[in-house]
Amino acid sequence: MPDNLSENQIRIFDTTLRDGEQAPGCSMTLSEKLRVAKALSELNVDIIEAGFPAASPGDFESVKAIADRNFGPVICGLARCNAADIERVHAAVKGADNHRIHVFVATSAIHREYKLKMAKDEIIKSAVGAIKIARELCDDVEFSPEDASRTELSYLAEVVSAAIEAGASTVNIPDTVGYTVPAEFNRLFCYLKEHVARINEITLSVHCHNDLGMAVANSLAAVGAGARQIECTINGIGERAGNCSLEEAVMAIKTRSEFFGVCTKIDTTRLYPTSRLVSNITGMHPPRNKAIVGENAFSHEAGIHQHGMLQHASTYEIMRPEDVGLSHSNLILGKHSGRHAFRDRAKELGFELDDFEINRAFQDFKKLADKKKDIYDGDIESIIMNASGSASGPWSLKSLEIQTHTDQPATATVTLVGEDGVDVSESAHGDGPVAAALQALERATGVDMILLNFELHSASSGEDAQGEVTVTVEINGQIFRGRGASVDIVEAGCRAGLEVMNRTLRRRARGETNADSTQSAHATI
Ligand code: KIV
Ligand code: ZN
Numbered sequence: 001m002p003d004n005l006s007e008n009q010i011r012i013f014d015t016t017l018r019d020g021e022q023a024p025g026c027s028m029t030l031s032e033k034l035r036v037a038k039a040l041s042e043l044n045v046d047i048i049e050a051g052f053p054a055a056s057p058g059d060f061e062s063v064k065a066i067a068d069r070n071f072g073p074v075i076c077g078l079a080r081c082n083a084a085d086i087e088r089v090h091a092a093v094k095g096a097d098n099h100r101i102h103v104f105v106a107t108s109a110i111h112r113e114y115k116l117k118m119a120k121d122e123i124i125k126s127a128v129g130a131i132k133i134a135r136e137l138c139d140d141v142e143f144s145p146e147d148a149s150r151t152e153l154s155y156l157a158e159v160v161s162a163a164i165e166a167g168a169s170t171v172n173i174p175d176t177v178g179y180t181v182p183a184e185f186n187r188l189f190c191y192l193k194e195h196v197a198r199i200n201e202i203t204l205s206v207h208c209h210n211d212l213g214m215a216v217a218n219s220l221a222a223v224g225a226g227a228r229q230i231e232c233t234i235n236g237i238g239e240r241a242g243n244c245s246l247e248e249a250v251m252a253i254k255t256r257s258e259f260f261g262v263c264t265k266i267d268t269t270r271l272y273p274t275s276r277l278v279s280n281i282t283g284m285h286p287p288r289n290k291a292i293v294g295e296n297a298f299s300h301e302a303g304i305h306q307h308g309m310l311q312h313a314s315t316y317e318i319m320r321p322e323d324v325g326l327s328h329s330n331l332i333l334g335k336h337s338g339r340h341a342f343r344d345r346a347k348e349l350g351f352e353l354d355d356f357e358i359n360r361a362f363q364d365f366k367k368l369a370d371k372k373k374d375i376y377d378g379d380i381e382s383i384i385m386n387a388s389g390s391a392s393g394p395w396s397l398k399s400l401e402i403q404t405h406t407d408q409p410a411t412a413t414v415t416l417v418g419e420d421g422v423d424v425s426e427s428a429h430g431d432g433p434v435a436a437a438l439q440a441l442e443r444a445t446g447v448d449m450i451l452l453n454f455e456l457h458s459a460s461s462g463e464d465a466q467g468e469v470t471v472t473v474e475i476n477g478q479i480f481r482g483r484g485a486s487v488d489i490v491e492a493g494c495r496a497g498l499e500v501m502n503r504t505l506r507r508r509a510r511g512e513t514n515a516d517s518t519q520s521a522h523a524t525i
Contacts, residue, residue, distance in 0.1 A: 008262045010253060011229040012246065013205065014040050015049040016278060017066070018078055019243050020233035025453070025472065026282045027479075033062045034069065036234075039277050039350070041071035043270040045246075047100060049231075052078040053092040054085040060092050068095035074140065076100035081130035090137040101134040101141050102172075103127070107159050108147035120155055124162045131166035142170040144207065149175040149185065156188075157195040164196065170203040170229060175218055178211025178241060182221035189225030205229035208244045210236060215244040220252055223262060234278040235286050235293065247271045247292040247324065255319055272325035273350025280385045283470030283481060285457050292324055325350070333380070335369035342380070349377055351384050368466070371487050376460035382468050382485040386495070394419045394505055395445055397498055400491050402433045412436035414494065416444050437494040447501040449473040449480075456489055471496040475504055 017033055020026055028036065033050070040048050050067065053060040067075040075096035077089035081103055093099035105116075105127050112118055118126070127143060134141040143163040148156055160171050173192070175185065189206075193199055206222035206229070208215040219230050236245030250266045257263060275293035279285045288295040298321040313320070333341060339362050346353060346361070353361065364383045369375055395416040404410040413427040414437060426443040430436030434454060442448055453472040458465045467489035472481050480503065484495025 009228070010223060010262050010264045011046040011203065011205075012250065012264050012266055013047040013049060013076070013229050013231045014043075014045040014073075014233065014246060015207075015231050015243065016040070016233040016237060016246075017062075018049040018051050019207075019231075019239065020237040020278075021051070023238050023240075023242065023284075026237050026284060028281055030058070030062045030065060032281045034065060036278060036281065037066040037069070037071055039270070039274045040234075041073050042267070042350075043274050044265050044267045045073050046229075046265065047074040047076050049076045049078060049102065050093070053088045054079060060088060063089075063092040064095065066096075067093045067099060070096050074098040074100050076102050076142065078102045078104065079130070079134070081105045081126040083130075083133050086130060086134050086137070090134075094138075099138060099140065100170075101138050102144065103130045103134055103141070104144035104146050104174075105130070106146035106176075107156060108150040109152065110150065111147050120158075124159055127159060128162050128166040131163055131168050135167035139169070141168050142172055142205070143168040144172040144174050146174055147176040148173045149180040149188065150177070153188065153191050154195075157192055160192055160196045160199070164198045164202055168202060170205050171199075172205035172207050172229070172231060173222065173227070174207040174231075175209060175215075176207075178209035178215060180208075180218055181212070181214060182217045185218045186221040186225045189222045189227055193226050203229050205231060206244075207231035209239065210241040210243065210245075213241070215242070216248045216252065219244045219249055220260070223253075223260060228262075235275050235284070235290070237278065237282065237284060245291075247275060251292050251319060251324065254323075268323050269325040270350065276381055277350070280381065280468075280483070283455050283457075283472075283483065292319075298326060333365070333369070333375040334373060335366070337365075337369070337375075345377070345380055346384060349381060349384075351381075353384070357384075368487075372464045372466070374462070378458075378460035379466050382459040382466055386483060386485050393502055394509075395424075395498060395502055397491075397495060398423060400437060400494055402437065402490055404433050410436040412440045412490075412494075414440040414444055416441075416498075433490045434493045437490055438497045441494060441497050441501060445498075445501045445505065447475065447504050449475045449497070449500065451497075452479070454493060456492075459485060467492045469493045469496045471500065473497070473500055475500070480504070 021028055037048055051059045051063040053063045063077045075093050077093045079085035079089045086101055089101045105123055131141055131143055145159050163171055204227045206219045206227040208218045230249050232244040232246040232249050234246050236242040250264050253260050253262055253264055272293055286294050342362050342365055343358050361384050395418055398415040398417045401413040409429040410433040411429050415423055415425040417423055424444045426440045428436050428439035430439050451473055455470045457468045459468045464487055466485050466487050468485045469492040470483050480500045482496040482500035484492045486492040
């Protein structure tokens with residue numbers, strides 16, 4: 001056991017910004033990554049894996065920007081086993097007081113034969129060489145034998161031994177393809193504990209994917225056999241079926257602390273706000289019945305359950321909603337609520353806004369309160385996310401008129417106000433109201449885009465609920481995402497499209513062609 005880690009403390013290594021961000025539709029812009037990194041540090045994660053710096057200049061810049069902010073957690077970057085990747089990670093993370101280089105190479109027979117075309121001893125040589133290069137740059141080096149769960153046990157033990165001898169301070173065991181099951185994975189960790197001589201001198205880590213829906217269970221089974229770092233992501237986002245969900249693993253450890261006999265440093269009251277932040281940014285909302293952070297995770301519908309709950313909450317509740325940062329008093333503000341009440345509620349929901357941001361969001365809140373009687377937490381989050389996303393024109397939506405008729409194309413007329421206060425109106429036809437509105441916007445702003453995806457999510461409940469729309473569009477071969485919210489879903493879509501067009505125009509005005517795209521070219525792992 002490394003000296004600075006108590007026997008029963010689990011390190012939480014968050015890879016939302018690396019493994020999570022690699023998932024289709026989850027890429028984030030630099031400013032979005034910074035917001036997530038700040039939220040992760042408020043959640044008190046131990047390590048943030050901020051990206052894969054060698055993958056693209058954009059990845060490098062975002063890892064560097066996060067490291068340079070020095071939010072508090074160890075900042076880590078991923079590298080393949082070659083000097084160029086490792087040096088790139090070091091250049092990106094060295095701005096953080098505490099930083100880590102994470103190197104990996106695949107070890108299973110399938111990967112050796114078909115992907116790497118390398119023999120067993122060549123792989124060990126490559127891992128050892130890489131760890132040594134990394135150790136010259138940084139004391140904190142993590143090594144991962146990719147596809148460890150499908151690697152022959154005796155060879156895996158050999159690789160892990162060699163990695164420790166070469167200087168790795170953390171050895172991570174990935175179930176890369178989500179293939180293992182809890183009892184088997186527990187045995188694998190016990191085997192390593194028994195067969196790797198100096199294993200107690202390093203932190204043993206676990207990294208699970210969710211292809212068979214067992215990422216959290218497998219991670220906890222590894223903890224049962226001595227793993228002391230869990231690699232996970234907010235909302236379990238990640239490649240294919242995702243990674244181990246941070247909130248589920250952390251709350252299992254907290255709720256069943258007597259069983260596991262371990263703890264984490266996570267401020268669990270930040271779990272729900274952090275989950276909402278990530279889902280708002282990625283547009284990927286957890287299912288309603290998702291454990292811990294799903295909308296229904298703490299609602300009790302069945303009469304018998306409600307009766308029990310009224311007698312004593314513990315009859316049907318093993319965790320309290322407030323423990324995960326979910327407020328009991330969801331309903332709250334209305335049109336008579338003042339700026340203070342709005343600011344306080346925003347703060348409780350995890351948004352620290354400056355005066356400028358509060359003023360802008362408060363104006364939007366007042367407009368919404370005119371249309372909608374009760375304003376729920378989801379509405380407030382939506383207002384704030386939109387206010388921060390659509391910042392500063394050049395165009396704002398003045399009005400939108402839609403005509404639809406069964407069997408006929410829809411017609412939309414948009415009127416935008418420019419920064420100079422001049423209105424522009426354009427009309428267009430389309431297969432549906434959204435297509436017509438986006439086409440009219442294209443004419444008004446001069447920005448052409450291809451709509452790739454349109455996702456609608458309800459921000460709160462009730463007939464007058466706000467619709468939150470996330471659009472993914474292609475402009476000049478690059479992918480961008482925009483968000484908009486309104487009680488009218490076509491208007492929400494229009495606002496989402498306008499947000500992307502505004503960003504494009506602002507970039508063009510600055511003479512940039514590719515900044516702030518959500519697309520990051522990930523190197524093949
Ligand atoms: O799933 C995996 O094997 C990984 C490694 C790079 C740690 O993400
Ligand atoms: Zn992974």
